[in-house]
Amino acid sequence: MKPHLKTGLLLALLATLSYQNLAIAGAKLFAGTGAAATTEFTNFKTAIKSATTQDGSLINWDAVKLDGTDANPNTRVIQQGKTVEIPIDRFKVRGVIFADPYTVSGDGFAAANPATTGQFPAFTPSNTFAMFDNKNGEFKDRKIEQSFVLVNTTTGAGTRGFGAIFLDVEQEGSSSIEYFGRDAANNKISLGKFYVKPSGKSGEPQFLGVLFDAPVVSDVEITPGARALFSFDSNSVKAFGAENLAQGIDLAVTDDFIFAVPETLKTSTAKVSEADCLFNWAEKTLADYFPANSGSTQTWAPYRFRYYNYSKSYVGISYSDYHLYYLGPNGVIQDVGAAADWFTRAQCW
Ligand SMILES: [Ca+2]
Ligand SMILES: [Ca+2]
């Protein structure tokens, strides 16, 4: 069979298959940049309400006082009136406990890192949220980790979905949310890591949220940007400096968090990454084209892909636009649709 005929047949086959599993949806991705960030944020809120029949929990950081009078006595002023460190239980009232103290800023982190002034316009004025490094002069700490609890308790719980507004994500792979659940033995397992789609323009908001079909999310790990904006070792603040996109240093922060009110956690089964799950499914469903175990998943930014020597073809997910691509022996790359739809069809969420 000629390669291009094979490609045509495969695409026809993929198109036929695409409608078989539509009824089964384990999870749904909501993502948008710029004006679409607001739309997707609203859509996610609506989806939470319709899935749980109650409004989601919202944290917009705006009520956190920056002058030392914040309600929780453990909130510590880093820069008077500008930057504070909030304790891990500051938002227990909404059903979250942080892994570490993090930081709220009222001036877009301009006082904490002057070289980023104007980079992070608040989605909801005026406070925004980020991590900082507590080692003097180090900026390695990139993660905001939080666990869900029953509101106003320290009892572990699960949410059906979590989403966050990011500010100024401009590069592939710089920012992400990874969702974790628990298996029957209470081991922490990844339910999938999702990268924030970047904007081509500085200072824009992005939204990323995933809504699952049950309260399976016990924890989330949010990575805004490539570095912490500043370090604070209890004595002095040291600024990281400006972002440098040419060198792959994309700085970002977060604003509004929205999530379904935590309830009793439902355990889930361990999952491979959504990319591996999808490729495994393709190998099972289209074994003639993608013989199983013929190659491992590889990364070539922005793609995660597998190569099949047998059919001289590649199947890959682009984390730039979240589409699935097929590259056959004729060298023509073909877009075969939104990866989110394929994850759903392959029951990878
Ligand atoms: Ca805000
Ligand atoms: Ca920027």
Ligand SMILES: [Ca+2]
């Ligand atoms: Ca940036």
